[in-house]
Amino acid sequence: MAPPAFVPALAVRSSHPHVSLRNSSSRPASRAHAARTARTAPRMVVSPPKQTVHQDTSPMTLTRYMIQSAMDNTDLEHMQDMQSLMSSIQLACKKISSLVQRAGISNLTGLEDGGGSVNVQGEEQKKLDVLSNEVLKNALRYSGKMGIIASEEEDEPVVVDEVYSGNYVAVFDPLDGSSNIDAGIATGTIFGIFVQNTGCLASDWESKIDESELTCLYNTMQPGSNLVAAGYCMYSSSCMMVLTTGHGVNGFTLDPQIGEFVLTHPDMKIPERGNIYSFNEANEPAWDPILQKYVQNLKTGQGQTNQRYSSRYIGSLVADVHRTILYGGVFGYPGDAKNPNGKLRLLYECAPMSFIVEQAGGIATTGKDRIMDIIPNAVHQRMPLIIGSKDDVQELVDMYAAAEE
Numbered sequence: 213m214a215p216p217a218f219v220p221a222l223a224v225r226s227s228h229p230h231v232s233l234r235n236s237s238s239r240p241a242s243r244a245h246a247a248r249t250a251r252t253a254p255r256m257v258v259s260p261p262k263q264t265v266h267q268d269t270s271p272m273t274l275t276r277y278m279i280q281s282a283m284d285n286t287d288l289e290h291m292q293d294m295q296s297l298m299s300s301i302q303l304a305c306k307k308i309s310s311l312v313q314r315a316g317i318s319n320l321t322g323l324e325d326g327g328g329s330v331n332v333q334g335e336e337q338k339k340l341d342v343l344s345n346e347v348l349k350n351a352l353r354y355s356g357k358m359g360i361i362a363s364e365e366e367d368e369p370v371v372v373d374e375v376y377s378g379n380y381v382a383v384f385d386p387l388d389g390s391s392n393i394d395a396g397i398a399t400g401t402i403f404g405i406f407v408q409n410t411g412c413l414a415s416d417w418e419s420k421i422d423e424s425e426l427t428c429l430y431n432t433m434q435p436g437s438n439l440v441a442a443g444y445c446m447y448s449s450s451c452m453m454v455l456t457t458g459h460g461v462n463g464f465t466l467d468p469q470i471g472e473f474v475l476t477h478p479d480m481k482i483p484e485r486g487n488i489y490s491f492n493e494a495n496e497p498a499w500d501p502i503l504q505k506y507v508q509n510l511k512t513g514q515g516q517t518n519q520r521y522s523s524r525y526i527g528s529l530v531a532d533v534h535r536t537i538l539y540g541g542v543f544g545y546p547g548d549a550k551n552p553n554g555k556l557r558l559l560y561e562c563a564p565m566s567f568i569v570e571q572a573g574g575i576a577t578t579g580k581d582r583i584m585d586i587i588p589n590a591v592h593q594r595m596p597l598i599i600g601s602k603d604d605v606q607e608l609v610d611m612y613a614a615a616e617e
């Protein structure tokens with residue numbers, strides 16, 4: 213039955229619960245009326261959407277990806293070993309990710325021993341620096357593939373005990389950007405894998421250290437170009453593992469629902485040119501004039517693109533380079549008058565990140581030399597790093613070269 217034509221409010225008692233009588237002054241009536249309506253009104257039943265949500269029944273997890281890579285590339289040396297190595301490394305990163313996420317809840321923020329614990333580089337160790345180091349060290353030890361492990365948090369390279377020993381060398385920074393950890397800002401784990409060398413070191417070492425130390429050091433001090441795999445795991449709004457075994461770069465996101473890294477960024481390629489520069493500009497006054505000019509050009513649009521660049525700096529190498537790979541541009545931690553070799557460590561920060569960025573089509577340099585060609589002369593040696601989009605980094609390299617002519 214159609215609602216009656218509009219007649220003065222009070223006279224009508226409509227049988228349609230949704231017809232509201234405006235300006236009705238009979239308050240008690242309307243409250244009782246409302247109650248009745250509610251009791252009789254048909255209940256709002258939200259029916260589930262007809263179409264079923266697509267459930268990916270065979271996600272390309274990192275584990276599956278490594279198995280498939282090993283099966284598809286039997287000719288590729290090391291792929292079998294990389295498969296089991298990556299299962300150990302991803303387990304460690306999942307564990308570190310949960311420790312980082314719960315740091316505030318489980319009293320894991322702050323300094324180890326209240327600031328009393330300092331690593332060989334004189335840096336105060338965070339509780340999570342020490343814990344992440346143990347987690348990754350153990351995961352690598354029990355992979356049965358490692359012969360030697362070198363970490364930012366270990367004074368010297370560590371020889372893995374006989375029982376578990378293998379033929380690979382792992383170099384890593386267990387928790388990069390840990391100065392940001394207490395503020396919940398992005399941090400990461402960086403790792404690189406070498407094969408143990410069979411050759412021998414230059415003679416002058418012999419007099420200084422014993423045989424096992426000699427072998428240990430020799431196997432650790434390898435140029436980035438010897439890396440057989442490298443990757444980083446970023447702990448941020450999402451947890452991402454980015455990896456190369458020398459055949460391109462792939463990104464995997466940790467799916468908390470299944471606790472697995474799932475392939476989300478296949479075949480990552482860094483844009484040839486970006487519009488973001490990322491440096492700690494507080495150090496700018498101590499930079500060399502070429503670099504000062506280069507960054508000034510990017511700021512003012514007087515560079516090769518005549519475009520003004522924007523600035524981003526998180527202060528975590530992993531996060532700043534990850535953004536640079538996705539969006540393009542340039543990240544740098546250069547040497548300066550204060551720290552001629554900058555701050556970042558060649559073996560377990562610069563070299564692995566350079567392998568990844570080169571595999572994604574970018575460039576990694578000191579400004580003058582290719583990072584991947586440099587043979588370390590110490591485990592914790594620092595090296596200036598300029599890394600990012602090919603054209604952006606080449607622009608600076610050309611400026612240095614021109615200044616030398």
Ligand SMILES: O=P(O)(O)OC[C@H]1O[C@](O)(COP(=O)(O)O)[C@@H](O)[C@@H]1O
Pocket residue numbers: 364385387388389390391492527528529530545555556
């Ligand atoms: O605070 P600064 O001098 O800009 O240095 C930031 C850089 O230092 C680092 O935090 C060094 O790494 P660690 O935290 O592993 O020591 C990088 O992640 C980052 O790029």
